[in-house]
Amino acid sequence: MMKASMAGLTGRFKWQKYILPVLFFILLVIFIIYPTATVFENSLKVNGDFSLGNYIDMFARPNFFKILWQSSLVAALVAAVSTMLGLIIAVVVLKTTLPLRRLFSFATVVPLIVPGFVASLAFIYLFGRNGLVTYQLLGLNLNIYNWPSVVVVQCMDFTAMAFLLISAVLISIDSQVEDAARDLGASEWEVFKTITLPLLKPGIIAAAILVFMRSMASFGTVIFLGGPFSTLASASYTQLIGAYNIETAATFNAVLMIICAVAFWLYVRAQAAGSRIRAPFTGAARKPINFSRPLKIFFMGVISIFAIFILMILASVFLAAFTRYIGADYSFTFDHMNRALQRGSAGMMNTLYFASVTAIVVSITGIILAYIITRIDFKGKGLLDLLATMPFAIPGTFIGIGYILAFNQPPLLLTGTWIIVMAVTIIRQVPLGLRAGTSVLSQQDRAIEDASSSLGANKITTFIRIILPMAGPAILVTALYAFVSTVQTLGAIIFLITPGTKLLSVDVFEAVYKGEISTAAALSVIMLLLSAAGMLGIYLIQQRGKAAKWVQRALLQRPM
Amino acid sequence: MGTESIAAAADVTTGIRLRNISKSFGKTRVLENFSLDVYQGELCCLLGPSGCGKTTALKIVDGLLEPDNGQVFLENQDITRLSPQRRKLGMVFQNYALFPQMDVFENIAYGLRRRKAPASDITNRVSKVLDIVRLADYERRRVYELSGGQQQRVALARALVIEPRALLLDEPLSNLDARLRADMRQEIKRIQRHLGITMVYVTHDQEEAMSIADRIVVMNQGEVEQIGLPREVYEDPKTRFVADFIGRINFIPVERNSSSFRMFGNSYTLPGEFSGAGHTDVIGAVRPERIRLTRDDASMPAALVRDVFFIGAAVRYRLEPVDSTKNMEIEAEAYVPEEVFEKGQRVGLVIEPKDIKLFPK
Numbered sequence: 070m071m072k073a074s075m076a077g078l079t080g081r082f083k084w085q086k087y088i089l090p091v092l093f094f095i096l097l098v099i100f101i102i103y104p105t106a107t108v109f110e111n112s113l114k115v116n117g118d119f120s121l122g123n124y125i126d127m128f129a130r131p132n133f134f135k136i137l138w139q140s141s142l143v144a145a146l147v148a149a150v151s152t153m154l155g156l157i158i159a160v161v162v163l164k165t166t167l168p169l170r171r172l173f174s175f176a177t178v179v180p181l182i183v184p185g186f187v188a189s190l191a192f193i194y195l196f197g198r199n200g201l202v203t204y205q206l207l208g209l210n211l212n213i214y215n216w217p218s219v220v221v222v223q224c225m226d227f228t229a230m231a232f233l234l235i236s237a238v239l240i241s242i243d244s245q246v247e248d249a250a251r252d253l254g255a256s257e258w259e260v261f262k263t264i265t266l267p268l269l270k271p272g273i274i275a276a277a278i279l280v281f282m283r284s285m286a287s288f289g290t291v292i293f294l295g296g297p298f299s300t301l302a303s304a305s306y307t308q309l310i311g312a313y314n315i316e317t318a319a320t321f322n323a324v325l326m327i328i329c330a331v332a333f334w335l336y337v338r339a340q341a342a343g344s345r346i347r348a349p350f351t352g353a354a355r356k357p358i359n360f361s362r363p364l365k366i367f368f369m370g371v372i373s374i375f376a377i378f379i380l381m382i383l384a385s386v387f388l389a390a391f392t393r394y395i396g397a398d399y400s401f402t403f404d405h406m407n408r409a410l411q412r413g414s415a416g417m418m419n420t421l422y423f424a425s426v427t428a429i430v431v432s433i434t435g436i437i438l439a440y441i442i443t444r445i446d447f448k449g450k451g452l453l454d455l456l457a458t459m460p461f462a463i464p465g466t467f468i469g470i471g472y473i474l475a476f477n478q479p480p481l482l483l484t485g486t487w488i489i490v491m492a493v494t495i496i497r498q499v500p501l502g503l504r505a506g507t508s509v510l511s512q513q514d515r516a517i518e519d520a521s522s523s524l525g526a527n528k529i530t531t532f533i534r535i536i537l538p539m540a541g542p543a544i545l546v547t548a549l550y551a552f553v554s555t556v557q558t559l560g561a562i563i564f565l566i567t568p569g570t571k572l573l574s575v576d577v578f579e580a581v582y583k584g585e586i587s588t589a590a591a592l593s594v595i596m597l598l599l600s601a602a603g604m605l606g607i608y609l610i611q612q613r614g615k616a617a618k619w620v621q622r623a624l625l626q627r628p629m
Numbered sequence: 630m631g632t633e634s635i636a637a638a639a640d641v642t643t644g645i646r647l648r649n650i651s652k653s654f655g656k657t658r659v660l661e662n663f664s665l666d667v668y669q670g671e672l673c674c675l676l677g678p679s680g681c682g683k684t685t686a687l688k689i690v691d692g693l694l695e696p697d698n699g700q701v702f703l704e705n706q707d708i709t710r711l712s713p714q715r716r717k718l719g720m721v722f723q724n725y726a727l728f729p730q731m732d733v734f735e736n737i738a739y740g741l742r743r744r745k746a747p748a749s750d751i752t753n754r755v756s757k758v759l760d761i762v763r764l765a766d767y768e769r770r771r772v773y774e775l776s777g778g779q780q781q782r783v784a785l786a787r788a789l790v791i792e793p794r795a796l797l798l799d800e801p802l803s804n805l806d807a808r809l810r811a812d813m814r815q816e817i818k819r820i821q822r823h824l825g826i827t828m829v830y831v832t833h834d835q836e837e838a839m840s841i842a843d844r845i846v847v848m849n850q851g852e853v854e855q856i857g858l859p860r861e862v863y864e865d866p867k868t869r870f871v872a873d874f875i876g877r878i879n880f881i882p883v884e885r886n887s888s889s890f891r892m893f894g895n896s897y898t899l900p901g902e903f904s905g906a907g908h909t910d911v912i913g914a915v916r917p918e919r920i921r922l923t924r925d926d927a928s929m930p931a932a933l934v935r936d937v938f939f940i941g942a943a944v945r946y947r948l949e950p951v952d953s954t955k956n957m958e959i960e961a962e963a964y965v966p967e968e969v970f971e972k973g974q975r976v977g978l979v980i981e982p983k984d985i986k987l988f989p990k
Contacts, residue, residue: 243724255714255743
């Protein structure tokens with residue numbers, strides 16, 4: 070009797086356990102692989118026939134290699150500077166007792182709610198032809214539409230990411246190892262140079278690669294500030310929107326995608342190498358390193374300039390939104406705000422709606438996917454993991470073009486509907502949900518689940534009654550991150566938007582494009598407040614200690 | 630031979646001296662007026678339950694923590710304000726704190742490199758110390774490839790290679806399994822004898838302390854309860870805490886008057902220090918192996934055998950004394966028993982007066 074029912078159970082389980090994996094496989098193939106393949110297919114087609122023509126044309130363009138070279142160079146420069154800044158800030162905040170540390174870490178993460186195109190706008194207010202700082206304060210008349218401006222604004226934007234990644238590693242370094250070095254006669258600087266820094270290396274490399282990828286993929290900053298300078302991402306945008314040349318746009322994006330894929334592969338390898346040299350964590354309290362005075366002064370100088378710059382950027386957006394005309398008339402007005410609320414109300418409601426649905430779907434899907442991958446044993450597990458992580462490496466413009474090309478004919482005629490926008494916002498946050506889910510599950514003691522099963526609960530009951538409640542706060546944090554990230558999404562959706570599915574970020578982008586900078590600022594303020602509300606939620610949850618800090622590490626994997 | 634006689638022996642000098650150390654973390658007082666002398670070349674164990682301040686004391690010696698008050702001397706030099714870098718002490722951490730990004734050789738060479746030792750000297754000294762800890766040929770292994778015991782040896786070698794003035798060990802064996810722990814104990818003792826180095830060894834494991842230490846410092850709540858040879862603290866505990874913490878012991882209520890006390894109906898002479906009116910109440914304490922069981926006989930106190938356990942080297946009994954008013958149970962252990970009693974049997978208890986310790990209640 071007992072034997073029979075056991076056999077029955079395992080027998081039934083065999084095919085049942087494939088239901089969810091197969092379902093996810095199908096969805097991921099439709100919404101990731103199919104559009105991706107379509108972009109490559111289109112890049113290999115001229116007038117419907119297979120040909121290398123697009124690539125030959127592209128390589129033959131006099132400026133292609135220049136664009137490729139410029140994109141890589143700027144991305145590498147941004148990666149180097151952001152990582153350096155992120156490292157210095159992380160070290161000052163977590164490893165010194167210098168004053169104003171909390172303010173610095175706050176200032177550093179502010180750009181998480183300020184998308185690159187908004188920061189570009191603020192940069193123009195401050196340093197443009199009629200800029201608050203350059204013209205009105207210093208009487209300069211600078212041309213800021215060039216690549217150094219792009220580098221400056223992107224560095225400001227991406228330092229937050231480098232800072233968070235490096236902090237996550239820094240927090241996990243056991244101070245006992247540093248104490249051991251002190252004991253063996255190492256000076257404070259030697260402790261940092263020979264122990265702390267080498268242990269940070271994997272985090273530093275990972276941060277540099279991620280920033281490189283994000284910089285490669287970002288196009289808002291380049292379009293607004295680049296002037297004649299263009300990158301693969303911005304060129305693909307002008308090819309599509311300006312010249313309606315979708316095949317060339319696809320080709321540019323294919324090249325961009327390949328570069329990002331290589332970078333992502335390097336990132337994964339760096340992570341794997343890093344996980345091996347992590348010292349066992351004993352929970353010893355973090356201990357400051359007593360750097361020499363000149364070094365402390367240097368650190369303080371660098372960080373202060375950086376923090377002031379960020380706070381100026383943030384302040385100038387508000388200034389532009391609430392004064393009559395930034396650069397000329399600084400009397401207070403609510404007119405821009407009124408206009409923004411009127412014109413942007415549809416966008417605002419859409420953004421709220423899309424971001425909320427995305428947040429809910431992604432956080433729940435993430436934990437289910439994570440459960441499937443970590444707890445169910447089936448063939449093709451690694452492939453499912455890879456598929457779900459892929460969107461993380463795909464540049465926004467690439468996925469946008471992929472969706473236009475893939476979903477413009479029956480049976481999947483989605484172009485122009487809200488479904489396509491929703492699909493893109495959700496799919497782009499799936500890696501975030503998955504990573505958050507796997508870190509939650511890997512922190513949970515499996516014995517608790519085994520206990521639940523041995524007390525007679527089946528897998529679904531165990532999932533609902535044991536796993537979900539334990540993962541609750543982490544799921545909420547994931548949802549909020551997905552919300553904030555979706556509010557700011559631009560590159561992926563800019564090609565998919567129709568008048569009926571307008572989003573706030575696109576409103577801002579268009580206002581800037583049309584030169585309505587005060588309205589753009591007012592719309593940005595609304596967007597910042599939405600993001601800030603999400604971030605505040607995350608902060609409050611973490612302050613209450615309900616979601617452990619390690620979730621952050623996974624959450625850094627936000628899409629580009 | 631008592632502690633004092635060791636100190637009095639001709640060439641014993643003080644290696645490490647702590648004077649009136651106090652240390653608080655926030656509002657918690659961890660050490661209060663703590664003083665201790667560690668002799669040159671001895672292995673001194675700080676033993677106590679977790680939270681008793683033993684690790685804090687060790688870190689103050691090492692310089693990783695600064696005391697709020699008091700002084701630390703090393704070979705008669707005041708090192709209280711010296712940074713750990715300049716104390717020239719070796720430390721072995723509970724989790725070894727090996728440098729995960731370096732191999733075995735680099736871990737051990739680390740301290741020598743900080744002292745700018747020439748390359749050939751480094752190679753020689755590293756291989757010599759690897760011989761001492763019996764890890765020759767492991768130079769190029771990654772530390773995360775090593776077993777716990779091997780990591781422990783690397784940590785030891787890394788601390789020893791700089792020829793420290795003393796070696797401090799913070800629960801060095803607590804992460805190893807029981808068997809390996811016993812081996813490593815021998816190993817540490819061997820190395821200590823071989824090098825004649827002063828060691829301060831922190832542990833909460835009384836068996837470990839007993840088997841390895843020259844002297845044991847029993848600590849509780851930031852204060853020293855007793856300092857003595859392993860045998861002294863076991864056989865002659867000075868406080869109720871020490872009696873309870875080290876080994877197993879039965880606490881037995883006694884009735885006293887001015888010159889004698891009664892236990893299980895027998896009368897004993899009250900030791901000098903308890904006579905007089907100062908102490909109103911005392912409690913008796915007897916080690917299980919000091920209670921001898923005989924066949925029941927009207928002339929001696931009796932007990933019922935509640936349970937019998939065979940624990941290998943001994944037979945352990947749970948007994949219920951017959952005339953006890955409360956539901957009291959005591960424990961007796963018989964090594965090499967003449968006769969093994971059974972559950973439910975009535976037995977006689979024989980307790981020698983010298984085996985009864987009295988403590989203020």
